[in-house]
Amino acid sequence: MVAVTDVSTPIAIVGPTATGKSDLGLDLAERLGGEIVNVDAMQLYRGMDVGTAKLTVDERRGIPHHQLDVLDVTETATVARYQESAVRDVEEIRARGAVPIIVGGSMMYVQSLLDEWAFPATDPQIRAHWESVLAEGGVAAVRAELERADPEAAAAILPTDGRRMVRALEVVQLTGKPFAASAPTIGEPRWGTVIVGVDRDTEALDARIRLRTELMFERGLVDEVEQLVGRGLREGVTAQRAIGYAQVIAMFDGEYDRAEALERTFIGTRRYVRRQRSWFRRDPRVHWVDGAEPALLDGVLRRVEGD
Template structure:
């Protein structure tokens, strides 16, 4: 435990007064939330969420959101800030989360950023100026999406910007539309609007958490089973009453989309659980591919016995 009164952490040389943000990032189900709580306790920190789906009120079980009772009295920010009918956007998150980071630092505390939403992480810590949007251009591409379907629209993106099409899944309706909108508005490839990777904003320390693939698959399976047994279906039913189906981003979240299919009779509970597991596993592969390209991240094994101690040593070595 930190020797708070003296301003140092238990012998590893991390000063509590050193308020550089620490980002705990990486794939789903690796143990990021627990580590973030441990670091917040040791570094007099406050936690900032960087998981897009944990922004939503009521989306608790399916996002593995840390219950309030288990937050150890530590302030949490960017949790439960959106209604399920509201569209989550990276630009809106960027402004709000950056303000939170700076307010925490101004209070003399340490921002502990935790989550695995790739673009949200990059928007927070890198220099990313978002291209303007045009509702008329976007509406035209959305109409084209409805007319020809996501597969054909993804092919159109491939004709206009092959690199963007290669980096965006052909099932990601929203990002395909956004890429086409940006290409049309700027006259440049979509990649030109992506962030400049350099020194992380505020000099943040980036710690990646991962686990052996077989072990992580088992953790995902266990977590998925626990979610369904713990009331995920009932949670989705409540959220439907609050307008979940009217949303753009929330109803497409892994687990929630599958339960909506279950409620609509597309498949049974066992199939919904299996699809949730496979969807999460695919997402983990995407997270790994994204984060592993970033050589600023110091990777740790989530199964390590003294994970918090290892993380503190990484932080101390970089100060």
């Protein structure tokens, strides 16, 4: 692993859901005098706590956390807006002489923070057109359009991610180029960030996802979603599609019962984990560690410090 060359060089802890990134991030922050910068898109939302496994204030061990609870569920989370505000957070942490510990697994958000990614402009009329196609015809309609316009993007985007398909169609129409052409080139990460990927054995990770999902439902996910619906969750473009929240909303609508909502949440999370793993494994800058390693913190510190 490349050693940290500056006392305030950021360390990014990335990888699939439920591998132990949050605990490792806290341990590193305690040891190094760091502050946490969240890079989980759904943890940006106020009130989305149980279903995102967001650390409670007590669980944060007194360590400052940034990019948590910055959006209402009616607001739309965008990678571009996240990039602007999170870059500012990291630079302010560094200016204080602290170590930014970047923690999370939202793939495009991670890349926007660590790479020089200039986002294509948006066009309200084009965006509105494709959003109307999504609203009227559902995900299948925008997917069919994207398959015609940019088959590679259609194959790469999760079949349920209608909003990202809308963005891909907008970019293709604006630029006349495939959606992938707007992605950044992998190079030296911003600030010389050391990127650590946390993963686990697939069978063991599936068991952790199952347990996490069951605990979310036991600890009040359904009540949380009900409260957020009262605050406009259904009107939110991004928040209502979060794994777990979408399934509970469907349960409210009578599409299936609680047991099925739980099972679909587990399956959706497991599928998302496979996508995260595939995405991060393609990045040669990521130094992988086993989240089950008993001496995980010391091992990461030795590598980060170049010992």
